[in-house]
Amino acid sequence: xxxxxxxxxxxxxxxxxxxxxxxxxxxxxxxxxxxxxxxxxxxxxxxxxxxxxxxxxxxxxxxxxxxxxxxxxxxxxxxxxxxxxxxxxx
Amino acid sequence: xxxxxxxxxxxxxxxxxxxxxxxxxxxxxxxxxxxxxxxxxxxxxxxxxxxxxxxxxxxxxxxxxxxxxxxxxxxxxxxxxxxxxxxxxxxxxxxxxxxxxxxxxxxxxxxxxxxxxxxxxxxxxxxxxxxxxxxxxxxxxxxxxxxxxxxxxxxxxxxxxxxxxxxxxxxxxxxxxxxxxxxxxxxxxxxxxxxxxxxxxxxxxxxxxxxxxxxxxxxxxxxxxxxxxxxxxxxxxxxxxxxxxxxxxxxxxxxxxxxxxxxxxxxxxxxxxxxxxxxxxxxxxxxxxxxxxxxxxxxxxxxxxxxxxxxxxxxxxxxxxxxxxxxxxxxxxxxxxxxxxxxxxxxxxxxxxxxxxxxxxxxxxxxxxxxxxxx
Numbered sequence: 001x002x003x004x005x006x007x008x009x010x011x012x013x014x015x016x017x018x019x020x021x022x023x024x025x026x027x028x029x030x031x032x033x034x035x036x037x038x039x040x041x042x043x044x045x046x047x048x049x050x051x052x053x054x055x056x057x058x059x060x061x062x063x064x065x066x067x068x069x070x071x072x073x074x075x076x077x078x079x080x081x082x083x084x085x086x087x088x089x090x
Numbered sequence: 091x092x093x094x095x096x097x098x099x100x101x102x103x104x105x106x107x108x109x110x111x112x113x114x115x116x117x118x119x120x121x122x123x124x125x126x127x128x129x130x131x132x133x134x135x136x137x138x139x140x141x142x143x144x145x146x147x148x149x150x151x152x153x154x155x156x157x158x159x160x161x162x163x164x165x166x167x168x169x170x171x172x173x174x175x176x177x178x179x180x181x182x183x184x185x186x187x188x189x190x191x192x193x194x195x196x197x198x199x200x201x202x203x204x205x206x207x208x209x210x211x212x213x214x215x216x217x218x219x220x221x222x223x224x225x226x227x228x229x230x231x232x233x234x235x236x237x238x239x240x241x242x243x244x245x246x247x248x249x250x251x252x253x254x255x256x257x258x259x260x261x262x263x264x265x266x267x268x269x270x271x272x273x274x275x276x277x278x279x280x281x282x283x284x285x286x287x288x289x290x291x292x293x294x295x296x297x298x299x300x301x302x303x304x305x306x307x308x309x310x311x312x313x314x315x316x317x318x319x320x321x322x323x324x325x326x327x328x329x330x331x332x333x334x335x336x337x338x339x340x341x342x343x344x345x346x347x348x349x350x351x352x353x354x355x356x357x358x359x360x361x362x363x364x365x366x367x368x369x370x371x372x373x374x375x376x377x378x379x380x381x382x383x384x385x386x387x388x389x390x391x392x393x394x395x396x397x398x399x400x401x402x403x404x405x406x407x408x409x410x411x412x413x414x415x416x417x418x419x420x421x422x423x424x425x426x427x428x429x430x431x432x433x434x435x436x437x438x439x440x441x442x443x444x445x446x447x448x449x450x451x452x453x454x455x456x457x458x459x460x461x462x463x464x465x
Contacts, residue, residue, distance in 0.1 A: 003286060003442070032211060032238075035350050055289050056289045056344075058342055065313055069312045072135055087208035087209055087211075088212065088215055
């Protein structure tokens with residue numbers, strides 16, 4: 001929850017400029033990117049996501065490192081991914 | 091040893107280790123606090139303390155959002171949830187935190203409508219889908235989650251949603267660091283600053299630590315090498331007689347933080363005069379509540395909340411662990427009565443809690459643990 005999870009921006013949701021579909025470890029869900037309004041991410045770029053909101057843009061290497069860290073945490077990350085899977089932000 | 095094998099850059103780690111050792115003054119003991127629970131996790135998982143000289147000690151700080159929630163607030167939330175009109179929504183991390191009469195999970199098992207959500211935006215959706223119910227979001231966390239609550243409240247306001255509210259327990263990290271600095275229990279030489287919190291608040295809020303207390307702060311990433319590098323940067327400052335704020339995690343943390351996020355928090359929330367932290371007691375201006383303009387989203391105003399202060403279980407020493415005064419294994423119930431499956435204290439609940447991190451990964455150098463425990 002407190003630790004950001006890396007996601008790759010896939011596409012923006014039409015008619016909703018604050019929402020984007022991201023891929024987090026294979027789970028594709030919609031998140032809010034409104035907090036990056038000063039420098040919005042583009043499809044293919046990576047973001048750190050906290051509870052459904054992208055808080056910062058990161059590069060691909062950082063995303064890989066963050067992912068490795070989270071996978072090391074184990075169960076907590078699996079639970080976070082399971083929660084994300086249930087998420088239906090719109 | 092497991093942690094060496096896992097290291098992708100063992101050579102670099104050893105090189106940093108040697109550089110840190112070279113900076114140690116003979117006879118001096120160094121104590122650095124890693125504020126963030128994520129860092130605690132990395133330190134235990136990779137056995138980083140074994141890369142440090144005996145004279146460099148890491149103490150674990152209060153940066154675990156679930157750990158610092160006092161029992162009285164859990165009881166208040168439970169009281170809110172027991173209202174038959176209410177659907178309580180909460181992050182999964184919060185579900186196992188024990189109150190006086192069990193956790194959210196226990197209450198849910200007994201039929202209380204408590205739903206786990208990934209994001210406050212999911213709570214908002216539940217509110218839209220249940221217009222005849224009042225949906226309360228149990229908002230917890232530091233500045234990493236406060237912006238999401240703020241943005242969700244702004245969204246609810248824009249939609250004119252009337253059955254959504256927030257039970258606001260957001261806390262801010264800087265006053266907690268100040269409370270630790272002012273505490274007579276602990277003498278610290280510097281701080282490993284939190285990584286993701288700093289993506290929001292930036293590095294400036296730490297400046298008083300260097301200016302008024304003469305202690306260095308290095309904001310650090312979560313890789314093992316990030317943490318060793320940050321310890322080296324702290325040691326270098328001390329050896330040169332400097333104390334400034336440095337950012338080791340520049341690849342993610344901007345010096346000024348996330349301005350949009352800070353604006354969203356500032357628009358919807360304000361500092362409380364004081365707030366109780368588990369273990370640290372009441373700390374001035376250390377938590378957020380809804381601003382008057384958004385009072386219609388404030389569950390504390392909309393519902394009757396008992397607000398009773400509840401003492402922690404006597405056996406539990408989370409307070410001392412959160413202040414860095416005790417190591418997890420020095421707590422009387424650690425690993426015996428208190429385990430991640432049956433937590434007594436909050437530090438055992440969250441994976442970011444020092445006790446859970448230590449319990450899950452254990453220390454490999456037991457001899458040193460024994461020495462520390464006996465000293």
